[in-house]
Every structure is written in C-alpha cells, then in structure tokens.
Amino acid sequence: EVQLVESGGGLVQPGGSLRLSCAASGFTFSSYWMSWVRQAPGKGLEWVANIKHDGSEKYYVDSVKGRFTISRDNAKNSLYLQMNNLRAEDTAVYYCARVPPSRGWNPYFDCWGQGTLVTVSS
Amino acid sequence: DIVMTQSPDSLAVSLGERATVNCKSSQSVLDSSNNKNYLAWYQQKPGQPPKLLIYWASTRESGVPDRFSGSGSGTDFTLTISSLQAEDVAVYFCQQYYGIPYTFGQGTKLEIK
Numbered sequence: 001e002v003q004l005v006e007s008g009g010g011l012v013q014p015g016g017s018l019r020l021s022c023a024a025s026g027f028t029f030s031s032y033w034m035s036w037v038r039q040a041p042g043k044g045l046e047w048v049a050n051i052k053h054d055g056s057e058k059y060y061v062d063s064v065k066g067r068f069t070i071s072r073d074n075a076k077n078s079l080y081l082q083m084n085n086l087r088a089e090d091t092a093v094y095y096c097a098r099v100p101p102s103r104g105w106n107p108y109f110d111c112w113g114q115g116t117l118v119t120v121s122s
Numbered sequence: 123d124i125v126m127t128q129s130p131d132s133l134a135v136s137l138g139e140r141a142t143v144n145c146k147s148s149q150s151v152l153d154s155s156n157n158k159n160y161l162a163w164y165q166q167k168p169g170q171p172p173k174l175l176i177y178w179a180s181t182r183e184s185g186v187p188d189r190f191s192g193s194g195s196g197t198d199f200t201l202t203i204s205s206l207q208a209e210d211v212a213v214y215f216c217q218q219y220y221g222i223p224y225t226f227g228q229g230t231k232l233e234i235k
Contacts (some may be wrong), residue, residue: 044228044229045215046225047224062223103219108177110174110183112172115171
C-alpha cells in the first residue's frame with residue numbers, strides 16, 4: 001500500500017524556520033517526481049514545489065522562491081521541505097504528493113499524505 | 123499564471139440526482155501537439171487529503187466509481203456525478219497542469235439537498 005506520512009509541522013514565529021519531512025513507502029520512491037502542496041485553513045489548494053526523481057530539477061511557486069527548498073533522500077525514501085523566513089501567509093496544511101510516472105514536468109497528483117499543519121504566528 | 127475559476131461555489135443536490143461542477147481556465151490548457159487537456163479533478167472530504175478522480179480532463183483514475191465523469195476542452199470543463207450518493211459529499215477541485223505554477227480552482231462544496 002502506498003503511504004506518504006508528513007511530519008515536522010508546528011507553531012513558528014514570523015521570520016523563523018521549519019523543516020518538513022515526508023516518509024514514503026509502498027512504492028519505488030526513487031522513480032517518482034514528488035511535490036509539496038499546501039492548503040491554508042478553510043481555503044483552496046496551492047502547489048508549492050516539485051522535485052525530479054533524482055533531485056536534479058526543482059521548481060517552485062514564486063511566493064516561496066528564495067525561502068523554501070525542496071529536497072529528497074532516496075536512500076531514506078524521504079522528501080523534505082526546508083522553510084525559512086516564514087510569513088503569516090505560509091500558515092497552511094502542507095501535503096506531500098506523488099506525481100505519476102512521466103508526468104514530472106506537467107504533474108497532477110495521484111497520492112497524497114495526510115498533511116502537517118504549519119502555523120506562523122507571534 | 124493560469125487562473126482556474128469554478129462554479130458554483132457550492133451546490134445542494136438530492137440523492138440519486140445529477141451533480142455538475144464547472145471549471146474555467148483563464149487560458150487554454152489544451153496541448154495541440156498531443157490533443158490532451160491538462161486538467162485534473164480532485165475530491166476532498168472533511169479532514170482528509172484530496173483524492174484524484176479524473177486526469178486528462180476525462181480519464182477516470184483507477185478505482186473511481188463510474189458515476190464520476192469529466193468533460194470539456196480548451197478552457198471549459200465539467201465534472202459530473204451522474205447519481206449522487208451520500209458518500210460524495212465533499213469539496214471538489216479542478217487543477218491545471220499545463221504550466222507552472224500548477225494552479226487549482228477555489229473549490230466547489232457539494233452537499234445533499
């Protein structure tokens with residue numbers, strides 16, 4: 001069974017940092033592009049970042065460029081999101097999502113984790 | 123950015139009746155080189171992550187009941203539930219994956235009348 005389990009969320013002050021993790025199981029993690037998608041409380045979905053299966057390509061939404069870094073460790077079947085200089089508008093549930101094979105550059109998302117809540121507030 | 127606009131924001135449909143959700147993109151998401159529309163639909167139930175229902179505008183994901191169907195091309199798309207079941211109460215989102223940033227509609231909340 002495919003599983004994605006996020007962790008690392010919590011309360012952080014504006015300007016602070018947080019590192020999210022996503023543990024993957026039930027599939028060959030190293031063969032898939034992966035993404036982070038977020039959802040502000042009671043709001044819609046926003047794609048945040050993508051990473052190629054080997055980590056050689058990364059893409060971001062403009063609002064997080066220069067502040068967030070997506071990475072992965074295929075040996076540990078794990079995806080990460082390093083979030084720096086956090087703002088109140090980054091408050092959201094962050095989902096780890098899998099991209100189907102060969103859809104890396106034009107992804108939809110076929111599996112999602114349960115999400116981890118990040119709250120940016122003083 | 124491609125803006126995705128769904129309508130209505132919410133709707134109430136009787137059990138067994140048809141439910142229709144619309145999604146309009148600010149520019150075409152049809153790739154003329156392969157004649158594919160880069161449009162997906164998701165279902166999100168309360169307290170759960172989104173679930174993929176439809177991709178390529180009309181291809182049903184494995185395991186999705188056949189009462190769910192997608193249609194449309196270019197800029198105008200529709201998700202239809204042919205006979206509403208109680209378990210279909212959810213928020214439905216469309217998403218374009220034609221270009222970065224990949225964007226979602228604001229969601230349509232579906233309830234039972």
